[in-house]
Amino acid sequence: MTPRAEFVHWFFAAGILFVGLCLLAEAVAGREVWERRPWRRYLWPGTAFAMGVLLWPVMAFYTNSAIHMYAHGSWAEALMLAGGAELGLVHGRLRSPYWRLAWPLAFLVTGIAFLVHEQNPWFFARSAFLHHTLGWTFVVAATVPLALVWRPRSTALRASFALVVVLVSVQLFADRDVAPVFGHLSPLAGLPHR
Amino acid sequence: MNSAYAHHNLSDRTRISRPQIVSLIGPAVAAAGVVWALVQPYRVTLLHPRGQGFWWLLAEPPLLVVLVGVVFSLVVARPLLADLEGAG
Numbered sequence: 198m199t200p201r202a203e204f205v206h207w208f209f210a211a212g213i214l215f216v217g218l219c220l221l222a223e224a225v226a227g228r229e230v231w232e233r234r235p236w237r238r239y240l241w242p243g244t245a246f247a248m249g250v251l252l253w254p255v256m257a258f259y260t261n262s263a264i265h266m267y268a269h270g271s272w273a274e275a276l277m278l279a280g281g282a283e284l285g286l287v288h289g290r291l292r293s294p295y296w297r298l299a300w301p302l303a304f305l306v307t308g309i310a311f312l313v314h315e316q317n318p319w320f321f322a323r324s325a326f327l328h329h330t331l332g333w334t335f336v337v338a339a340t341v342p343l344a345l346v347w348r349p350r351s352t353a354l355r356a357s358f359a360l361v362v363v364l365v366s367v368q369l370f371a372d373r374d375v376a377p378v379f380g381h382l383s384p385l386a387g388l389p390h391r
Numbered sequence: 392m393n394s395a396y397a398h399h400n401l402s403d404r405t406r407i408s409r410p411q412i413v414s415l416i417g418p419a420v421a422a423a424g425v426v427w428a429l430v431q432p433y434r435v436t437l438l439h440p441r442g443q444g445f446w447w448l449l450a451e452p453p454l455l456v457v458l459v460g461v462v463f464s465l466v467v468a469r470p471l472l473a474d475l476e477g478a479g
Binding site for chain 1: 409412413416417445446450455456459460462463467468470471474475478
């Protein structure tokens with residue numbers, strides 16, 4: 198009854214896409230207008246935190262190797278830390294803008310975990326390819342939330358952050374358990390399904 | 392014709408306002424999901440549900456994209472547009 202790994206990736210992709218769209222709308226509308234309604238302040242940080250919490254059952258039920266457990270566990274911790282720090286900042290409990298360093302940290306931890314826990318080469322199967330691209334996306338794009346710590350009002354940086362999050366969701370939606378990538382599929386990967 | 396006036400007039404016509412961008416995000420995402428479903432109809436298991444299990448019927452990636460676009464439009468974009476118009 199446990200869903201396939203690809204189903205879980207698609208559900209998380211939907212949540213990440215929603216967060217990305219909220220970030221984009223916030224970048225376009227401006228923080229003053231975005232924060233005009235109190236519930237909206239908590240919307241995307243709360244969604245990010247909730248996804249961090251939901252990664253714990255993923256860690257528990259998809260432990261096909263120790264390294265998968267460590268990867269999912271580290272994502273859960275990093276996402277909860279970043280979402281929680283943002284919630285504390287928008288609520289006013291946390292005051293130092295350096296709490297926003299939790300986002301580049303979360304990106305780096307996530308990217309490294311993606312790269313380390315994928316044991317197969319790029320063109321082994323689509324899931325391996327996407328693990329590599331997701332890992333490098335997170336590692337390189339960690340510079341965007343890092344720059345936002347010092348330039349929090351920059352519309353270009355905020356829009357870039359949103360588009361990176363949307364890009365991550367697109368990659369997760371493209372994931373399949375066993376499927377070819379650009380015509381390549383290792384015979385060791387198993388039989389592809391629809 | 393005054394070139395400064397012509398330039399100003401052109402930029403007024405071509406510039407997309409912030410409310411327009413916000414109002415376009417949700418429909419654009421929903422449309423992307425519809426296009427995906429048309430390009431890869433086999434990803435929508437509801438179109439051929441016989442013999443499919445619960446998770447195959449629940450997890451429909453193109454429809455999830457459409458759902459996110461619709462929910463964003465109704466829950467986020469609509470009140471945000473009202474606030475943007477109030478601020479403008």
